[in-house]
Amino acid sequence: HQADPGSETEPRRIAADARPRARGASPSQLGLKHSDSEPLLATDSEIIAESPAMRDILRRVVPRFANSEEPALLLGESGTGKEIVARALHDASEKFRRGPFVPINMAAIPATLLESELFGHVKGAFTGADRDKKGLFELAHKGTLFLDEVGDMSPAMQTKLLRTLQ
Numbered sequence: 001h002q003a004d005p006g007s008e009t010e011p012r013r014i015a016a017d018a019r020p021r022a023r024g025a026s027p028s029q030l031g032l033k034h035s036d037s038e039p040l041l042a043t044d045s046e047i048i049a050e051s052p053a054m055r056d057i058l059r060r061v062v063p064r065f066a067n068s069e070e071p072a073l074l075l076g077e078s079g080t081g082k083e084i085v086a087r088a089l090h091d092a093s094e095k096f097r098r099g100p101f102v103p104i105n106m107a108a109i110p111a112t113l114l115e116s117e118l119f120g121h122v123k124g125a126f127t128g129a130d131r132d133k134k135g136l137f138e139l140a141h142k143g144t145l146f147l148d149e150v151g152d153m154s155p156a157m158q159t160k161l162l163r164t165l166q
Helices: 052-065 082-092 111-119 155-165
Strands: 101-105 144-148
Touching: 052 082, 082 101, 082 144, 111 155
Parallel strands: 101 144
Antiparallel strands: none
């Protein structure tokens, strides 16, 4: 059993550096100048960016692409804020913010379970499948599925994922 993922994401190529704002933390506690503490998006993300590149992404790029329906590609080293930008895109979207934001670290899922986690399964599909299980694509329906560390997946699973996204 495979869920129909639809095409409810958008194309973006972004490498970023950001951090979520700590609730109740003052700008000076975060090491930011007063001008850096102003909200950059009209969403619930409450992101404060230090780098000019990230501030530019949050001010110009995220609002520009937030309502697109094409798949997104966020590029950057580990810890650069890809998930934060993905959440900002989700929150800024008129359509997708009504659905769930489902982040998943692909490297954390054992290769033997990856297909079942992504696409789901029906009871009896394999040993131990004692009930139907929805996959992450189905759980994220009408929302955003953020797939982190896709490069750590096997080439065979990357191919299956590519076929699904096409």
